[in-house]
Amino acid sequence: MSGDTGLALDLRVGTSRYAVDVRDVVEIVPFVPVAPVPRSPDHVLGLLGWRGEALPVIDLGLLLHDRRCEALLSTRMVVVEYVARDGERQRLVLVAERVTDTLRRERTHPIPLRDDGAPALGEVLVDGEEKVRFLRVERLVSEELRATLLEERLPADDGEGGTS
Amino acid sequence: MTVPPPMDPPPVEDCWNRIGIWGDETPRCERLVDLVHCHNCDVFARAGRSLFDRPAPAGYLEEWARMLALEKEQRQARTLSLVVFRVADEWLALPTSVFREITDPRPIRRVPRRRAGGLVAGLVNVRGEIHPCVSLAVLLGLAAPQAEAAVDRLVLPRIAVVESPSGRWAFRVDEVAGLRRVAPEQLREVPSSVSRDRAAFSRALLDGAKGESVALLDELLLFRALDRGVAEP
Numbered sequence: 432m433s434g435d436t437g438l439a440l441d442l443r444v445g446t447s448r449y450a451v452d453v454r455d456v457v458e459i460v461p462f463v464p465v466a467p468v469p470r471s472p473d474h475v476l477g478l479l480g481w482r483g484e485a486l487p488v489i490d491l492g493l494l495l496h497d498r499r500c501e502a503l504l505s506t507r508m509v510v511v512e513y514v515a516r517d518g519e520r521q522r523l524v525l526v527a528e529r530v531t532d533t534l535r536r537e538r539t540h541p542i543p544l545r546d547d548g549a550p551a552l553g554e555v556l557v558d559g560e561e562k563v564r565f566l567r568v569e570r571l572v573s574e575e576l577r578a579t580l581l582e583e584r585l586p587a588d589d590g591e592g593g594t595s
Numbered sequence: 596m597t598v599p600p601p602m603d604p605p606p607v608e609d610c611w612n613r614i615g616i617w618g619d620e621t622p623r624c625e626r627l628v629d630l631v632h633c634h635n636c637d638v639f640a641r642a643g644r645s646l647f648d649r650p651a652p653a654g655y656l657e658e659w660a661r662m663l664a665l666e667k668e669q670r671q672a673r674t675l676s677l678v679v680f681r682v683a684d685e686w687l688a689l690p691t692s693v694f695r696e697i698t699d700p701r702p703i704r705r706v707p708r709r710r711a712g713g714l715v716a717g718l719v720n721v722r723g724e725i726h727p728c729v730s731l732a733v734l735l736g737l738a739a740p741q742a743e744a745a746v747d748r749l750v751l752p753r754i755a756v757v758e759s760p761s762g763r764w765a766f767r768v769d770e771v772a773g774l775r776r777v778a779p780e781q782l783r784e785v786p787s788s789v790s791r792d793r794a795a796f797s798r799a800l801l802d803g804a805k806g807e808s809v810a811l812l813d814e815l816l817l818f819r820a821l822d823r824g825v826a827e828p
Contacts, residue, residue, distance in 0.1 A: 531644045
């Protein structure tokens with residue numbers, strides 16, 4: 432993986448801003464229909480058939496704000512990659528709104544973080560008058576949830592069917 | 596096959612076309628003193644972003660879902676960038692560098708004293724600029740397609756605007772396959788069996804994504820023919 436470019440992908444859910452380090456981002460694609468997984472938590476929309484793999488799809492709106500991301504062109508799926516605790520590379524898909532911009536860390540100011548029991552949320556930056564919260568992508572899906580989803584994993588070529 | 600109706604972009608205050616870098620009204624925008632170009636202005640950036648705040652056209656997401664499910668193609672050594680498009684039943688290509696814009700279909704206004712079905716289909720308004728809209732099907736002698744074959748993909752007609760040494764031309768295409776990068780060795784010579792009109796404008800042939808033959812047009816010959824053809828009454 433390349434070095435720190437100071438560049439992060441700007442994501443929104445409603446008026447709240449989040450960010451993901453661009454080094455974690457594999458691909459940004461439109462918000463396409465996904466195959467639902469039975470008995471999964473609400474914020475897991477299902478599995479996305481992606482380049483021959485089936486990846487869990489997390490709606491950040493449902494996860495962080497209890498509302499679905501709006502179905503607009505600017506709402507996109509962000510394929511992210513992280514190193515899981517067992518050292519294996521895992522991929523995950525995040526759905527967020529207004530995925531149209533990047534932000535530079537050097538133009539923002541970090542503010543001290545208090546531990547508020549939200550392990551998926553990291554550093555907070557101030558960009559102008561708005562606060563941007565970094566997401567720790569490796570914490571968004573617990574190992575247990577991942578295992579359950581993978582158990583239910585559909586063959587990748589079925590991954591495109593779904594909730595259109 | 597579904598063709599979504601052309602989408603109207605959301606209304607935006609296009610100050611850049613009036614007091615900005617593309618406009619000629621006075622007084623000029625005060626921000627230009629600092630920013631130099633509208634590209635550096637957040638008003639311009641916001642307007643661009645707002646284009647994405649609308650629902651996806653019908654079929655768009657399904658098409659993407661299908662594409663994503665496939666393995667990514669290996670990229671090849673690249674030399675020539677082409678736009679591949681379809682007119683009637685023919686797949687054609689022109690160098691990407693001549694394209695200025697490819698946009699949703701819009702009304703083509705007939706020009707008085709031009710006969711219908713001629714080279715000049717009419718005038719078309721793209722972002723406030725009026726371009727002559729020509730028919731490549733007429734120029735290349737392409738027959739109107741047989742009954743539209745059932746296709747399993749999304750087919751969107753487009754208006755393409757290209758830049759020639761004598762100005763811009765618009766033409767309607769029935770479908771745009773997208774950008775292609777080709778290595779010179781992928782180009783084949785045009786066999787003499789290809790009908791005369793098309794062969795006259797074709798520089799080479801290449802294989803399309805699904806094995807169809809794509810004719811790479813010689814843009815200079817094409818533009819020259821357009822200049823000549825439009826000058827004729």
